[in-house]
Amino acid sequence: MKAFLFDLNGTMIDDMDFHNRAWHGILTEDLGKEISMEETKLQMYGKNSELLERVFGKGHFTQERMDELSREKERRYQSAFKPHLKLIDGLRNLLEKAHQQGIKMAIGSAAIPFNIDFVLDNLNLRHYFPVTVSADDVVYSKPDPETFVKAAQLLNVKPEDCIVFEDNPKGVEAALKGGMKAIVITTMHEEHEFEGLPNILKFIEDFNDPYILELI
Incomplete structure (x- = not known):
C-alpha cells in the first residue's frame, strides 16, 4: 500500500x-x-x-x-x-513506522476543522498528516466517497493503493464506493453491522493487532 x-x-x-x-x-x-x-x-x-x-x-x-x-x-x-484524549492503543507506533517507511497518510473525516485541530494539536500529530479532509472540504459526506477520494488525490495516490481505517459502516461504504479496501476498528459498531461490505480486510480491536504490522 x-x-x-x-x-x-x-x-x-x-x-x-x-x-x-x-x-x-x-x-x-x-x-x-x-x-x-x-x-x-x-x-x-x-x-x-x-x-x-x-x-x-x-x-x-x-x-x-x-x-x-x-x-x-x-x-x-x-x-x-x-x-481522556489519547490515541487508541498501538496507533502511534503504526503512524511512526508508516512515516519511516514513506507511506503517505491523510485524515478523511466528517468532523469540522475545530475537532480535527483539537486532536492533531493536543496529540502532536500534524507531521504525520500533510493532508486533512474535513466536513468543510466536501460537498457530499460519507457514505459518499468524496472525502476519501479527495484525500487520495491530494496525496497523489490511486484509490486502489489506499487502505482506509474506519469504525463506521457508512465510512466503509464510502471507501467501497471510492474503490478502496478498509480495516475496521470495532470501537462502537459490531462486526454484524458491516454485513454486505466486501471491501473489509480485517476487523481489529486496536492497532496492536498483528495484522497491522504486516501492512508495513
Whole structure:
C-alpha cells in the first residue's frame, strides 16, 4: 500500500460515546426531541447539519442555527473528552513506522476543522498528516466517497493503493464506493453491522493487532 487514510473519531481516538452524549444532550435537553441514546448513535454520521436534518427534517433550522448548534455540541464534547484524549492503543507506533517507511497518510473525516485541530494539536500529530479532509472540504459526506477520494488525490495516490481505517459502516461504504479496501476498528459498531461490505480486510480491536504490522 502507498497510503493510509484515517477516519478520526472512533478510529484514531475512542471518543464516540462522548459525541453520542453531547448530541443526545443537545437534541433532548436543548431542542426537546424525544430520542434515545441508541437512536442518536445511529444518526451520528456525515456532517453535523445533516444529522440535524435527519432528526428534525430539512428546513426546520436555518443554516445559521445549525452552525450554532454544531459549535455548541463540539464545545461540550471537547470539554468532556479532553481529560481522556489519547490515541487508541498501538496507533502511534503504526503512524511512526508508516512515516519511516514513506507511506503517505491523510485524515478523511466528517468532523469540522475545530475537532480535527483539537486532536492533531493536543496529540502532536500534524507531521504525520500533510493532508486533512474535513466536513468543510466536501460537498457530499460519507457514505459518499468524496472525502476519501479527495484525500487520495491530494496525496497523489490511486484509490486502489489506499487502505482506509474506519469504525463506521457508512465510512466503509464510502471507501467501497471510492474503490478502496478498509480495516475496521470495532470501537462502537459490531462486526454484524458491516454485513454486505466486501471491501473489509480485517476487523481489529486496536492497532496492536498483528495484522497491522504486516501492512508495513
